Amino acid sequence: MSDLMVKVRRYPAVWPILGSVLIFLVIGAMTGSMDGNVLFTSARLATFAALLALGQMVVVTSGDGAIDLSQIYILTLCAYVSTTLMDFNPVLGFVGAVLIGGLCGLVNAFVNVYLKVPAMVTTLATGYIFFTIVLVSASHMKVLPHSGFVRFVTGSVGPVSVQTIIVGVVGIALAVLLYRTRYGRQLHAVGQNRTAATLAGVPTPTVVTRAFVIGGVLSGLAGVLAAAVMGGAFQDMGLAYFLPSVAAAFVGGTAASGGRSSVVGVIFGALMVTLMSSSLSTAEGMYQLPSGARQLVMGAFLVGVLVLSVAGVQTRRRKTRKVLA
Amino acid sequence: MALHGDTAPAPDAATLTSASPLLEIRGVEKHFGITQALAGTDLTIRPGEVIGLVGPNGAGKSTLMKIITGVLEPTSGTIVIDGRQAQHVSHHDVTELGIACAYQDLSLCTNLAVYENFALLNMDHGMLSPRGWRARQKAAAEELLDRYFPGHGIDVAQPVSNLSLAGRQIVEICKALMGDDLRLLILDEPTSALSANRAAQLSEAVRKVAATGVAVIYISHKLDEIRDVSDRIVLLQGGRDAGEFDPEQITADDLVGLMGGGVRANLARRERPESTEGTVRVRAEQYTGRGLKDVNLEVRAGEIVGISGLVGSGQPALLRSIFDARPGRDGRLRVDGDVSYVSGDRASEGVFPLWSILDNIIISSLTSVTRWGLLDRKRSAALAGAWYDRLKFRAEGVDSPITALSGGNQQKALIARGLASGADIIVLNDPTAGVDIGTKQEIYTLLDEATAAGKAVVFHSTEDAEMEICDRVYVMRDGQITAELAGDEVSVPNIVRASFSEVQRATHEEASRSLFAKALHSRLALPISAMLVILALNAAVNPNILSFTGARLLLGTAVPLVFAALGQMFIVASGDIDMGNGYSIGLANVLVAFLLSGSVVVGVVSLVLLIVAYALMGALIHLRSLPAIVVTLGAQFIWLGIALMIAPVPGGASPAWLSSFYRMQILFLPMSAVLCIVAAAGAWFVLFRWKYGMVLRGVGNNRDAVERSGWSYLMGKMINYAMAGLMVVFAGLFFTAVTYAADVNTSLAFCMISIATVIVGGCEMSGGVVVPVGVVAAAIAMSLITSLLVFINVDSNLQMAVTGLIIISVLAARLVSRRKAGALA
Incomplete structure (x- = not known):
């Protein structure tokens, strides 16, 4: 039993995978048929939450209360940039928008690391600024996506959507970066204990800065894809993904205190949250739930899941401290 | 010099023994894992007496006090509380007995006013209280401070954060002195920030409370002060009480000699050729900063240089300054080569608790185990494995979690991390804290090997005896280097003597903090002036708002x-x-x-x-x-x-x-x-x-x-x-x-x-x-910004950006002003 628990702790991805299966079964029970397409559809719908959650995971893993609340505004800004630039050239639009995302992350890092403003307040404020750029310049920008790019993004290989493949590729690249490179090690060290990392010779400010930039790039990528999938950029396009992505990041095994991440877990966390949302839609359609019940259940579900996953990590940390003391 | 054993009667024993002891510690031991902090200590505390507790670093003074205040439970031994035998002191006993302790790390809420810190403690814990309690508490706080520290110059309505360190220490002491049913007062290094004049007032205060029957335990490194205030002096050494002395009949020098003499010097220094020809790796010339003053030192390749002195004399600051100095950069403190830092505070400065031993070792050597941009598992395993085998870890394997190791083995992993990194200079900050004697020997051997390989080692330990493995030792006091010992001079008695040498006391103690205070006062200045300015701008653009209806709408x-x-x-x-x-x-x-x-x-x-x-x-x-x-x-x-x-x-x-x-x-x-x-x-x-x-x-x-x-x-x-x-x-x-x-x-x-x-x-x-x-x-103000932007036809969308910029600039400006205030303080 304790052996099993050790294994589960080592691979926090187990929880969201189990959760996804469970919710899939619930949907099957409600509709009376096990339709595999539900999974593929949900995986496609989970794209944006997954990309944002992966970015959030990288930022949170740098520890010290780091969090990026400006993600959804970066997403929106980059969506506008991509549709505007793709008007000239699709490649330019793609690259330019993703780079703008990285630049936004760099701004966050500068304010947080060098002006020493807490990450939460920093990203709250920069989020305002990014969104203002959208509000002010939206009227001068193109909002319709490039049709070729839309065809590419909304296409599929067999039952698997191109979006899901993109998430997979990003996931693999991120997994290599986080678990097989020097940077990944340093990031996890900085997240566990910034003082210890500095004393072990890790260039902490650089590592944190890069984490914010990676977070920004992933938000930018999500924005580019969202503009294509949703048929254009609009001002509130990011709003719906905020809480699901934060939830997915924590459910997937990201330690809120930093230093621990799981790419697989976070991707499945996004899938689980999306499946939950689909199951509520199904239930809403079948049982005539009062309006608002959906948000309420979803909210309670997300809080519950956060309480369970975050608390689990914290008690473990406390125990660890005791061992050390 | 009269030396009294435990059984020998104290000078005024007749009066003292007549009162029954308040608290008796009998054969108390305290182990932390394998380290023994207390090894059978006896201490009898009688009402109305002042006990001066002295002892070298690591003698167990703090542990003993934590046992008396019920923070720690002893491993074995008995405690007699008011004639009743007990295993440990409970929270109930602490209140019942009236035990109060002025902590070295200050237990004050720095954001609360001085009098509120007192009120938190001495008011009943209900929600409501009679009118006028603030005035009464202020008067009481004022009276308390005046009674013990006349001319203290502390405004009791000020938040504690506005006080100087000395002011805070005075408040902390008074907080301990305040209780109505105080019977045992513990003062732990109470004068570390006080001027001579204030310290004298404290001695007076201690005598006053003792005269009312309160027992006092006074811990200090300042031996003259101890002699001045105590009825008897208890020497603690290696977790045991090593004798009681009459302060009238013993000099500070004798005490210093006793403290140094009792330590067995069993750490043989290996023979090494004179290392004056090694390259100079670290050199400080009149280096000042981080609380250090005019530090001069030199560390050469191939030698172990010790940094010693009483705890709190600035040793960690010096080590950290060496770590932060970068090769090639000019300055008062120069290093030649890479520096690695090994901390003895493993939990907060060393170990990465979520990782295995392997990961913990290789974190400083990632470049050498990277191939084609990726970490190479084989190289990592080879590097960590080599150290793992060499250091004989007591663990299942190099992949087991670091938290499964004992403190000593964790420390070995940290030293391995420092050595594996290939740095030329190894800085060790008290690496043997809480480490058993066998592992200590292994650590010394490692350091020896490192110097043999041409590394420069800077070694700080809070255990004076350990300094004997060093080729040279710098002894610090109050941020200055007061002595340099080399070769045969490196001995515990010499180190203790140098540690206790008096340096000029800090004189800036009661420097005015008016700038700091002003900065704090100005918390209201920014929002109110912002409100007025924006209101004025609004009125300038649209005079209508000054009318009743306009104001109401706005x-x-x-x-x-x-x-x-x-x-x-x-x-x-x-x-x-x-x-x-x-x-x-x-x-x-x-x-x-x-x-x-x-x-x-x-x-x-x-x-x-x-x-x-x-x-x-x-x-x-x-x-x-x-x-x-x-x-x-x-x-x-x-x-x-x-x-x-x-x-x-x-x-x-x-x-x-x-x-x-x-x-x-x-x-x-x-x-x-x-x-x-x-x-x-x-x-x-x-x-x-x-x-x-x-x-x-x-x-x-x-x-x-x-x-x-x-x-x-x-x-x-x-x-x-x-x-x-x-x-x-x-x-x-x-x-x-x-x-x-x-x-x-x-x-x-x-x-x-x-x-x-x-x-x-x-x-x-x-x-x-x-x-x-x-x-x-x-x-x-924030609400008026919107109206203002509307009046002057600015895109209302900009308001969000304005808000965002305000947040960032206010916080960044606060950081700058805090830095300035910090530099002044």
Whole structure:
């Protein structure tokens, strides 16, 4: 039993995978048929939450209360940039928008690391600024996506959507970066204990800065894809993904205190949250739930899941401290 | 010199033994894992006597005091409390016996006024108290300080953070002296920041309280002071009491000799050729900074250089300065080569607890195990494995978690990390703390090998005996190097003698902090001047706003933000943040427009439930130690869901009485202005006048201090959250009065703006520092910015960016001013 628990702790991805299966079964029970397409559809719908959650995971893993609340505004800004630039050239639009995302992350890092403003307040404020750029310049920008790019993004290989493949590729690249490179090690060290990392010779400010930039790039990528999938950029396009992505990041095994991440877990966390949302839609359609019940259940579900996953990590940390003391 | 054994009668034994002992420690041992901090200590404490407790570093003084104050339980031995035998001192005993301790690390809430820190401790723990208690407490605090430290110059109404270190120490001592039923007073290095004059006052105070029958344990490294104040001196050494002395008949020099002499010097220094020809790796010339003064030192390749002295003389600062110096950079402190740092404070400065031994070792050598940009598993395993085998870890394997290791083995892993990195200079900060003797020997061997390989080793230990493995030793006192010992001079007696050498006492102790104080006073200056400036700009653009109707309209829209920001402020007071108040205000808006407008009873009940929900949220955050940001983020969807269930579509109506109330005027002021004033005054009253307000502010500053004074932290946090809930309800109420209907989504912007307002209002996001009047002024200012932008035809969209820029620039400016204040202090 304790052996099993050790294994589960080592691979926090187990929880969201189990959760996804469970919710899939619930949907099957409600509709009376096990339709595999539900999974593929949900995986496609989970794209944006997954990309944002992966970015959030990288930022949170740098520890010290780091969090990026400006993600959804970066997403929106980059969506506008991509549709505007793709008007000239699709490649330019793609690259330019993703780079703008990285630049936004760099701004966050500068304010947080060098002006020493807490990450939460920093990203709250920069989020305002990014969104203002959208509000002010939206009227001068193109909002319709490039049709070729839309065809590419909304296409599929067999039952698997191109979006899901993109998430997979990003996931693999991120997994290599986080678990097989020097940077990944340093990031996890900085997240566990910034003082210890500095004393072990890790260039902490650089590592944190890069984490914010990676977070920004992933938000930018999500924005580019969202503009294509949703048929254009609009001002509130990011709003719906905020809480699901934060939830997915924590459910997937990201330690809120930093230093621990799981790419697989976070991707499945996004899938689980999306499946939950689909199951509520199904239930809403079948049982005539009062309006608002959906948000309420979803909210309670997300809080519950956060309480369970975050608390689990914290008690473990406390125990660890005791061992050390 | 008269030496008394434990059984020999003390000089005035006749009087002392007549009183029955207050507390007797008999053969107490305390082990931390394999280290023995106390090895059978006896100590008898009788009423009215002053015991001077002395001993070298690591003698077990702090451990003994923690056992007496009930913080630690002894491993074995007995304690006789008031004639009753016990295993340990319980919390009940501490109160019963009247034990008070002035801690070295100060147990004060720095955001509270001086007198409030006293009041926290000596007032009953009810919510209410008779009128005028503040005046009485101030007078009592004043009287207390005057009694023991005449001419202290401390303003008891000032927050503790405005005091100098000496001032804080005086307050801490007085806090310990204050209890009515005080019977045992423990002073742990009470004069470390005090001037000679204040220290003399303290001696006087100690004599005064002792004369009333209070027993005092006085711990200090300042031996003259100890001799001056004590009735008898107890020497603690290696966890044992090593004799009692009559202060009249022993000199400070004798004590120093005794402290040095008792240590067995069994650490053979290996023979090594004179290392004067090694390259100079570290050189400091008149280096000053980080509390260090005019430090000169030199470390060469191939030698171990010790840094010694009494704890707190600046050794860690020196080590850290060496680590932070970069090769090639010029300065007073230069290093030639890479530096690696090994800390003995493993939990907070060394170990990465989520990782294996392997990962912990290779973190400083990642470049050497990287191939084609990727970490090479084989190379990592080879590197870590080599060290693992060489150091003979007691563990299952190199992949087992580092937390499974004992302290000593963790330390070996950290040293392996430092050596594996290939640095030329190894800096060790007390690496043998809590390490057993066998492992210590292994560590010495490792250091020997490192020097043989041409590395320069800088070694600081709090155990003086360990300095004997060094080729040379620098002894520090008060941030200065007072002696350099080399070769055969390196011996414990010499080190102890040099450690106790007096240097000039700090004279800047009571330097005025007026600039600092001004900066703090100016917390109100920014929001109020911002409000006035923006008001003036508004009036310049549109003079109509100065009319009654204009002012009413303008302020009318500000009121909901005033309450939203005050709600955020109560959460910030406990060091948290509310990311969900956009929707909770929306929910309150819906409750008012849909329920309250229908039935007052249903409406009031629903609003009360919202407040209760906030309090429960606070409890949840504390009990499960969740990050508030995550919980409040999630909770907002619950608020949204409930609001949508009650009001699926926008609608409802503002209750008629509410609208007419909102249009009323009192004297010449519109209701909105009255509400702003009432809100500011009310919140100020709760936080700064109400007795419990001390706790509300205290929980965000120093949890230990609040709990040590007997208040419930959980209750404090819940009440902060409930207050926030109440403010949310008011925000929703007046938002309804402004908009005449409910739409849960229109109030979403309150979240971000309320956070910005709290920051501009002068509060600290880290908790404890709240400025209700500033927050209200800032809320009005923020609200007026919108009108201003509208009047001057600026795109209203820009308001968000303005808010964002304000947050960043205010916080960045505060950082700069704090740096300046820090440099002055």
